[in-house]
Amino acid sequence: MINIGEYNTLAIIREAQQGLYIADDEGNEVLLPNRYVPENFKIWEAIKVFVYLDNEERPVATTEEPFIIKDNFAMLRCNEVTKHGAFLDWGLLKELFCPFKEQVVQMRAGQWYLVRCYLDETTGRLVASSRTNRFLDNSSLTLQKFDEVDLIISHPSEIGMNVIVNEQHSGLIFKDDIFQQLNIGDRLKGYVKNVRPDNKLDIALGKIGYRNIEPNAQTILDTLKSHDGFLPLSDKSSPDDIKIHLEMSKKNFKKAVGNLYKQKLIDIKPDGLYLISE
Structure with missing residues (x-):
């Protein structure tokens, strides 16, 4: 099956005046126009192409890479607005159409818009929509905290x-x-x-x-845990004391302590550092 709006790996089956005819394993054919024909090729050689519809709504292949493919999002520039809708530059010869009904705000030539490319089941054409929320679904999630x-x-x-x-x-x-x-x-x-x-x-x-911790801060946390949540260290401690306890410089110690304190993972008191329980 040749998939519209996607990359397909197809076999070159014959050469014609207008280009190369390439096909899938089921014998479905599509034209690769002369402008995209590689300089060197062999019959039955596999070639990767992107397939979309030309100006006459016929499937056509290209070796160019579009800025967006079917069921993906991308920022595209609006080239022109007509009475039918907007036409967006997606890196191919034929522009990508965005109907007025699929525009959150009416598009203007020269402006950039975040859109989704999808296959309109009614017309069989690839179109764009800036109504991106309608393609998102949170009803079934496999994500968990920290992912x-x-x-x-x-x-x-x-x-x-x-x-x-x-x-x-x-x-x-x-x-x-x-x-x-x-x-x-x-x-x-x-x-x-x-x-x-x-x-x-x-x-x-x-x-x-705890996952947003640099290595030095992690060392301090681990040491606190192994010392009942307390370390007799502060910014007034000597470099030697810090090195003995943590094997790090005083500069790195102060930076790591500041990081942990901002995240409310430790408490700083006159006698030292205290681990705050989760």
Whole structure:
């Protein structure tokens, strides 16, 4: 089966005036136009192509790589808006169509939009939609607290930034957890901070709790645990005392202690460091 909107590995079966005809194992054929024909090829050789519909709604193959494929999200530039809808640049000869009904706000030429590419079952065409939320589903989650996830920055809200999680679910990064510039369409790693009873996902950009600890801070935590939660060290301790207890420099000690204190994992008192129970 040849899949529209996806990469297919097909066999070259014959050469024609307009290009190469390539086919799957079931004999389904598609044209690879002359502009994409490799300089050297052999009949029955396998070739990886992307398949979409040309201007006459016929399946056609290309060796070019689009900026987005079916069932994925990407930031695309709007090239033109007509009475029918918007046409987006997705890196191929034929532009990707976004109907007005699939636009959160009416698109404008020259602007960039986060969209999902999907196959319209009614027309059989690949189209784009900026109504990204409708493609996300949190009804069934396999994610747990502390899991690392792939994020796409979606849109801001009054309480934070909405994100697309693993290209499947919706999540939220609260304002208090944002310490860097975030732009719509940015892709980055994050961590599940909380899975709420209603399956809403709270996301953090850094590792959570004890998992967000540099090696020196982890050493201090481990030493505290093995010494009944107390260490007779402070920023006034001598470098030698710190080295004896922890085998680290005073500079690294102070940085690690500051990290742990900010995360409310330890308490600093005049006589030393105290471990705060989880």
